[in-house]
Amino acid sequence: MTGPDVQRTVLPIPDARPRGTVHYDAKNPESSFAPIRPLRPPAGAPNVLVILLDDVGFGAASAFGGPCATPTAERLAADGLRYRRFHTTALCSPSRAALLTGRNHHSVGMGAVADLATSAPGYTSMRPNTAAPLAEILRLNGYSTAQFGKCHEVPTFESSPLGPFDRWPTGSGFEHFYGFLAGETHQYSPALYEDTVPIEPPPDPTYHLTEDLCDRAIAYVRQQKSLMPDKPFFVYLAPGATHAPHQVWPEWSDRYRGRFAQGWDVLREETLQRQRDLGVVPPDAELTARPDEIPAWEDMPEELRPVLEREMEVYAGFLEHVDHHVGRVVDAIENLGCLANTLIIYLVGDNGASAEGQVNGTVNELLTFNGMAALETPQFLADHIDELGGPNAYNHYAVGWAHAMDTPYQWTKQVASHWGGTRNGLIVHWPEGFAARGEVRDQFHHVIDIAPTVLEAAGLPEPGFVHGVMQDPIQGVSMIYSFDGPEAEDRRQTQYFEMMGNRGIYHRGWTACTKHRTPWLTGGMPPFDEDTWELYAPQDWTQAHDLAAEQPDRLRELQRLWLIEATRHQVLPMDDRSVERFVASLAGRPELITGRSQVIFKGMRRLSEGSVIDVKNRSHAVTAEVDLTDQPGSGVIVAQGGAFGGWSLYVLDGRPRYCHNLAGLRRFVVAGTEPIPAGLHQVRMEFTADGSSLGTGGTVGLFIDGRPAGTGRVDATVPMIFSGDETLDVGSDLGTPVSDDYGSVDNAFTGTVNWVQIDVDPQSADHLVDPARRLDVIMARQ
Incomplete structure (x- = not known):
């Protein structure tokens, strides 16, 4: 089934019943039926490779001016497009849910993370059956589908080996899954699943998860093209890198020895200049001020600085390492002769860089999680410096590095109010899909725009019904209009942001935003109505000059617009509670294990x-x-x-x-x-x-x-x-x-x-x- 007469707005596509006279004897010359035709998407539909890195800020990768070498990203950008105004949700699970459904994260129940699920519609962690995932739409239209890497969208009460598996990858349209379900995993000893069955990595002292995931992805595309060369694939590659623990072999981190001795403040200035030279920010883009909550490099203890440098060296090696292995997947596709008609969408991060390593960083983030961070004195960290990046450490870099990795913007991961939390680099590569090469695009886009882009590229309509259920409209807009349209007017004029009370609104260049919570600081949070709102003009690329006091009327208009969008997309009621969300019975979610x-x-x-x-x-x-x-x-x-x-x-x-x-x-x-x-x-x-x-x-x-x-x-x-x-x-x-x-x-x-x-x-x-x-x-x- 491939012709233009195939109706694809109802999925699965109904089986066609034979017409005409049925004869008694198959030998009768008139007893014939149309040949069986396998389901295929429209002719010319491309293969699709979506790559999603983890916890990579806008200013980390060299493809966007950062200090960490990413030659694969640079190669794809040189033969494709860089998007410099692309956004995520500021947190892992919500960004992934939005990417895979084409709807805002609250609209599909992932307003925060599964661990904090409540019974409020925007926060259940349960994707509704009115929002069929992209993989399921592609599978039901004849694509081969597979996911490799991190899946952190399964509700906690459905994540045991007995499921149910409806919201696992294999229940979400992926015919094959190889990866892990948690938000993070040990890179040398990961907790892996193949489809829905837990498996163990090989007992190999040279094992690393990123290499394994890319090996599996390569084997999959080779097998797929060997057995079904006329059928396109959709591969979703989501390594755990560069989420903590930052673990990579010394041969990668040692490449950066001495490269960060200048500290994070100077690094931000150096990065901004490279970004200007690359054109991923305008020449007049300003470096935003470092928040008071983040110490200056010069204020860090002298004896701690070698440890801080090593933390960043390990992170840089980790990022280069994952980009290298992504390159192996790209090479494999090229060797199969498929690169020209493969749409590659490379998201360099699912949110801003992570500031969850605390002010000094950590050799073992489990100490921080268990309230033992005070034990990690400068001397303690110095004593363990040689373990950073290896299998015996569970390390994370300091807040100052995270802020530098989000250059030139304010704040970090979790802070959905500012671009440091939500602006990520995006690269699109599709030689047969557009003529532009090595260009930068300015159009404002969001992670919900990936799904409709893929559907339009494949020539597939948005389905009205999937498995008998009427679908909610996809909220994203296709980006294809911008591929060969550098001057095309933005088709995304408005986008709201919210994460744990940190919130903002973009509308026709203007942004209004308010930070409610600082990721690495604990303590009580103020009432929402006491949050201070900021206002930034369209020409203020980095949100450096707050105009709230000068234009209060415009600010009020945008605040009202945020409220309208929040109501439309199930953001309300906003929820920054703590105790109530940890007790399942109070939050209104099921609890997997009860009793004593x-x-x-x-x-x-x-x-x-x-x-x-x-x-x-x-x-x-x-x-x-x-x-x-x-x-x-x-x-x-x-x-x-x-x-x-x-x-x-x-x-x-x-x-x-x-x-x-x-x-x-x-x-x-x-x-x-x-x-x-x-x-x-x-x-x-x-x-x-x-x-x-x-x-x-x-x-x-x-x-x-x-x-x-x-x-x-x-x-x-x-x-x-x-x-x-x-x-x-x-x-x-x-x-x-x-x-x-x-x-x-x-x-x-x-x-x-x-x-x-x-x-x-x-x-x-x-x-x-x-x-x-x-x-x-x-x-x-x-």
């Missing part, structure tokens, strides 16, 4: 932290039924978390052991005194908390069939989060190891673990967790 007891059976693994009953800050017990054929046994019975925080119940030299890993700082080990006999037995660990306090210490008792088998102390415990991506596993410890007593491979229990039961005391100190700190943890993992 959970039984986990043999073979269950890769259970996310949200899929397991919470043992933190309270007394609890872990009981396992094990069948040990031979004695002495060894290996992990059950473990949660990994090398940067967690706990493990395991067997060493035939005796039970318990390890509590305190955010990678210290490992408390309680060793059993009695061996586990051969046969069927119960092994139990009881943790008796010292009291109701965050990170409480306690006494650990080990038991075999109810008989004491060892006791010991744990002086302090992880209070808030074990890991951003590590999981609970029965019968082994997948990912990075909790304990130093075993490695990351060959740690499986030598017998059989039939089941594990976790019981928790109802008395918990969770209520003492600062809601603002918990909010920071959730936002930082996006």
Whole structure:
């Protein structure tokens, strides 16, 4: 089915019923039917490769004047187009939901992030069936579809290995998925899924996730063109780079040795000059002032500066590394002879650069997440400088670097009010699609404009019905008019922005905005009505001169327009609450695990932290039924978390052991005194908390069939989060190891673990967790 008579506004396309007389005998010359024709999009529809990098600010990549080499992006831009007024939502999950649906993030329920979902329509985290994703529209029109990398749009209560899978990639139009579901993952030991099944990366000391994802994407396009050369593909490549942890091999980060000794203030000036020379900002674009909340480079402690430099060197190497491997995918498409008719859309970031590394940066962001940032003194950081970027660090750079990576704009990721949070570089490459080469486009566009651009390029209409459901109109506008139209008038005249109360409105060049919350600062937030609004004129490219006091009438008009747009797109009610959004029953969302007891059976693994009953800050017990054929046994019975925080119940030299890993700082080990006999037995660990306090210490008792088998102390415990991506596993410890007593491979229990039961005391100190700190943890993992 490819002809112009195919009706594509109702999907799936209804099967055509044969017409005419049906004969008794197939040998009858008149007994014939039209041949079966496979579904294909309109003739000439291009292959589509959408690349989405993570946490890359406008001023990071060399393709947009930044200090980090991105030769692939430069190559595509030289033969294509750079867009210098392209925008995202200021946060990961919302930008991805908007990209994949062509609708504003609140309109598809992703007003913030899935962890903060409420029952309000704009914040459910549940994409409505009235907004079919781009991949599903393309699949139902005859495209091959695949996603590689990060998927962080699945509601938390649907993210267990049992789904439901309607909002997983394979339920969202992608025929194949290979990647991870969390907001971040360890680049050397990631938590991976293939389609809907958890899998493990190969035990290769040279493994890196970015390389793996690009290898998989290359294999996919080669296979697709080998088996279905007449069928176009839609590949969505979304590496975890450059989201924290910033992890890359030294051969990449060492290229930048000494390149950032001038500090972030001078780096911003250098970057702006390169941006002017490239034409990605106008010659008169001004460098915005550094906010008071961000310290000057000269104010940073002298002894800390080598660490700060190394943080940025690692980040730069990480960005160059991912761009290099994206280039391998582009090369593979070119080698197949398909590059000319492949529409490549390269989004250099899903939001501004991340300022979630705090003022000094961190060698292990889990320390920050657990309220232990004060432990990372300049001396502590200096002692761990050689670990930055490697598998034993979970590092993130300092706020000052994030601000520099958003040059020349104000603010960073999460701050949807200002361009530093929402303006990202965009490159479009399609040799057969337009004649322009190496040009810059000024038209104002937003991430919701990607989906309608792809549909128009493919010659496909926006469907009115998908799977029997009437569709909400796509809110984006196609960008194709601008491909060969450098002077074409903007077709996006208005765009609202909002993220956690940070909000703004663009209308015909003017912007009005107000910052409600600073990402790296905790504490109470003011009432929305007390926020101070700013006003910027069309010729003020960087939002450097606030005209609110001079033109109050215009400001009021734009504020009213923001309110109208917010009402249209389900932004209201705005929600900056903390406590209420963490309690599922108060927020109105389902809760995956309830009660005080959970039984986990043999073979269950890769259970996310949200899929397991919470043992933190309270007394609890872990009981396992094990069948040990031979004695002495060894290996992990059950473990949660990994090398940067967690706990493990395991067997060493035939005796039970318990390890509590305190955010990678210290490992408390309680060793059993009695061996586990051969046969069927119960092994139990009881943790008796010292009291109701965050990170409480306690006494650990080990038991075999109810008989004491060892006791010991744990002086302090992880209070808030074990890991951003590590999981609970029965019968082994997948990912990075909790304990130093075993490695990351060959740690499986030598017998059989039939089941594990976790019981928790109802008395918990969770209520003492600062809601603002918990909010920071959730936002930082996006």
